[in-house]
Amino acid sequence: MIKIAPSILSADYANLQRDVELVEKGGADLLHIDVMDGHFVPNLSFGPGVVSALRPITKLPLECHLMIDAPEQYIKAFAQAGADRILVHVESTPHIYRALQMIKDAGLEAGVVINPGTPLELITNVLPIVDQVLVMTVNPGFGGQVFLKGMLKKVSRLDQLRQTNYNQDFKIEVDGGINDQTIAACAKAGADVFVAGSYVYDSDNPVARMNHLRDLAADATH
């Protein structure tokens, strides 16, 4: 099942409610919320306050992509704010297994995120306990960057792993540079969830952009 996840990093912050309602009505499957602390990545963005402000205005699942140091310290806050899924970078903590367990214990879906420069081997031990693996297809920190083609191999290796291991049943998500030129290759490689920020929101018709992405991903897998 293909899922399209608009990233509000590229939305109009002065009209966040409007931009969320627009993609919800237009058929988005979930909302991707990029959380940046200015340490783990060289940029600042949203905190739990934004998540709790969005919670009452949308029924879409809220997925929080934590690009922060010491993510364990903030899991409770994001859970209380209304997150449905929390994604933690393997590079952001020496205790990734514990961080993922904390997310599950809070009753949420847990995902592990892997940077372009990090080998897949670093997450193989947590694959049996995650609901999702997010493969970064740009270096995290900013929207509007160029897709890194080399990451397709990582996506297909992950797809192979989940097909050959009975205890691994995670979704594969891609994030960064997803657009009409890149989504088909990601879908073919095995990705199921597609984050798109600038391609969706830097447009006069975000809904048409989402529909186009969904069609391209569906065509690529049939």
Ligand SMILES: O=C(CO)[C@@H](O)[C@H](O)COP(=O)(O)O
């Ligand atoms: O996590 C990130 C960036 O670090 C993303 O979720 C961006 O929001 C994706 O933006 P586009 O590459 O789609 O413009």
Ligand SMILES: [Co+2]
């Ligand atoms: Co993201």
